[in-house]
Amino acid sequence: MPHYGDYQNAIYGAGLAGVLPTVPVDFATLEQRAAAALPASVLNYVQGGCGDEFTQRNNAEAFHHWGMTPRMMVDTTSRDLSIDLFGLRLPTPLFMAPIGVTGLCTQDGHGDLAAARAAAQTGVPLTISTLQNDPLEAVAQQLGNTPGFFQLYTPKNKDLAESLVHRAEAAGYKAIVVTLDTWVTGWRPRDLNSGNFPQLRGHVLENYFSDPVFQSLLAKPPAEDKQAAVLQWMGVFGKVLTWDDMAWLRSITRLPMVLKGICHPDDARRAIDSGADGIYCSNHGGRQANGGIAAIDHLPGVVAAAGNAPVLFDSGIRSGSDVVKALALGARAVGVGRPYLYGLALNGADGAAHVLKSILAEADLMMAVNGWPTIADVRAAGAERIG
Numbered sequence: 001m002p003h004y005g006d007y008q009n010a011i012y013g014a015g016l017a018g019v020l021p022t023v024p025v026d027f028a029t030l031e032q033r034a035a036a037a038l039p040a041s042v043l044n045y046v047q048g049g050c051g052d053e054f055t056q057r058n059n060a061e062a063f064h065h066w067g068m069t070p071r072m073m074v075d076t077t078s079r080d081l082s083i084d085l086f087g088l089r090l091p092t093p094l095f096m097a098p099i100g101v102t103g104l105c106t107q108d109g110h111g112d113l114a115a116a117r118a119a120a121q122t123g124v125p126l127t128i129s130t131l132q133n134d135p136l137e138a139v140a141q142q143l144g145n146t147p148g149f150f151q152l153y154t155p156k157n158k159d160l161a162e163s164l165v166h167r168a169e170a171a172g173y174k175a176i177v178v179t180l181d182t183w184v185t186g187w188r189p190r191d192l193n194s195g196n197f198p199q200l201r202g203h204v205l206e207n208y209f210s211d212p213v214f215q216s217l218l219a220k221p222p223a224e225d226k227q228a229a230v231l232q233w234m235g236v237f238g239k240v241l242t243w244d245d246m247a248w249l250r251s252i253t254r255l256p257m258v259l260k261g262i263c264h265p266d267d268a269r270r271a272i273d274s275g276a277d278g279i280y281c282s283n284h285g286g287r288q289a290n291g292g293i294a295a296i297d298h299l300p301g302v303v304a305a306a307g308n309a310p311v312l313f314d315s316g317i318r319s320g321s322d323v324v325k326a327l328a329l330g331a332r333a334v335g336v337g338r339p340y341l342y343g344l345a346l347n348g349a350d351g352a353a354h355v356l357k358s359i360l361a362e363a364d365l366m367m368a369v370n371g372w373p374t375i376a377d378v379r380a381a382g383a384e385r386i387g
């Protein structure tokens, strides 16, 4: 039976023939190489975070103060990484987090399509952002048999919100992820110092430009007057959501709904009570607020409050061992963010797929070595604070 860890044999085997991985397998080298490859404006936007970026660094660093104890004399020759999520049986607990500038990370400007092809290659679901260079329908066509999720930045115009959600349903996306922490952009010094905000330059707005409700708000089609379309986008972006909006949000889709950006146990409880099907514990990778606490340190409290509802997690995942620790702390599914963007930047769909396969290989090998043949065993093992 093949295992994700077999990827290392493929790499060592190729090495015998003098063929080295095109894209590095570790995050530090990956980031270094991507930094050299990406245009400065895109790199600032992708790599940068809020304030002095402490939260962003801490998200990744904090995994080092969680540890797990190996068990021996367990037969782990056969491993199963599969999970159930929203009625789907997924081969692994990994998914790609929504990233608004995925489109800009490949040289052809179609990084969203490349990310979907990476999902198709690996079976790792892609969460597409509302902010894309290619419309959600075109991206869905590249997903093959791998499920996709649609992340909604809820517009102020409710008809537009409903239209986006209904298009996502019609295109076959399997869940709606409503992001709560981004009705306004956080203070991002790298982007401010370079005076660059991609959306204002007309990038990544194709889901809006292709939408009939959005088009009805314009005097001329976006292709004829892009500036007016961008101005209209500025006008509709960023509805401030409160718990009072949950009944409406719930009413516009029958798909499972996940609330992204939840870090407080009370918010997790309230989300489930208000009809959410899942919680997405995340601090947006430290891009939105520099509050200091790493997302992984919020996870145990959120998991305890969520009861039986699935908790998705991201922010700071850089390796397979990070994934395993997040699972041990109760995440049902774990989101990879910046690492897959760097893979896209270096080698398109294959690069992103390589990053995902490397993370999965390390996670699988950690389970093999440490005596945890299934995700249930990882969860039972738990993780403890070591610092």
Ligand SMILES: Cc1cc2nc3c(=O)[nH]c(=O)nc-3n(C[C@H](O)[C@H](O)[C@H](O)COP(=O)(O)O)c2cc1C
Pocket: 045, 046, 047, 059, 097, 098, 099, 100, 101, 129, 130, 131, 151, 179, 260, 282, 283, 284, 285, 286, 287, 314, 315, 316, 317, 336, 337, 338, 339
């Ligand atoms: C460049 C960039 C753009 C992002 N765009 C979105 C987005 O459009 N919607 C969203 O919900 N989250 C967005 N995020 C947040 C990610 O979904 C995720 O929470 C974050 O990347 C996790 O942090 P990490 O990549 O450092 O692990 C973005 C993150 C980055 C790095």
